[in-house]
Amino acid sequence: QVQLVQSGAEVKKPGASVKVSCKASGYTFTRYAISWVRQAPGQGLEWMGWISVYNGNTNHAQKFQGRVTMTTDTSTSTAYMELRSLRFDDTAVYYCAREVDIARLDYWGQGMVVTVSS
């Protein structure tokens, strides 16, 4: 069965970086893109961007340009999202999801809590 398993919670200081991992199993990793979505406490869903696992092409939401890097390692079927220069308002649950087509995210990771605190 399709599974996306994310790394555990992290606490970071403002200005630091966090790298979230998302290990896929149960399907051919290169056939689908991976999207990243975050959700701040008590808030709605926010799309961060996606990466084509097939060719490495990425597309990020404008607000994260210059601060986010999305990569994949096809040898381990793992996707990564690194967010730099963390701010307090980056505190959120970060989800990876398999993208069947645009905005159609059919399998999701369990989410990773990132807390930015001094």
Added chain:
Amino acid sequence: QSVLTQPPSASGTPGQRVTISCSGSSSNIGSKTVKWYQQFPGTAPKLLIYSNNQRPSGVPDRFSGSKSGTSASLAINGLHSEDEADYYCATWDDSLNGVVFGGGTKLTVL
């Protein structure tokens, strides 16, 4: 301020029909297909509807989606207590060149 506008809350009693609206513009809903997600507290969202009105395998046919012009709707027939959750619409936006979500609607089953 979300690009797609949803009512913050909706409610109904068991067995009722409830609809949740999602309003956008020509750069998103007006030209792209709409998806709907269901999310329970503390869990990841679940795809409920794609391509405006298609249900993934396993989603009860009580859930249906529709689109007209720059608006979309999610309807839930025969409301169950376990339908109490947050619901989000989503689509692509050509102006922003990215995926946009609605602000979410919290459905309460009275």
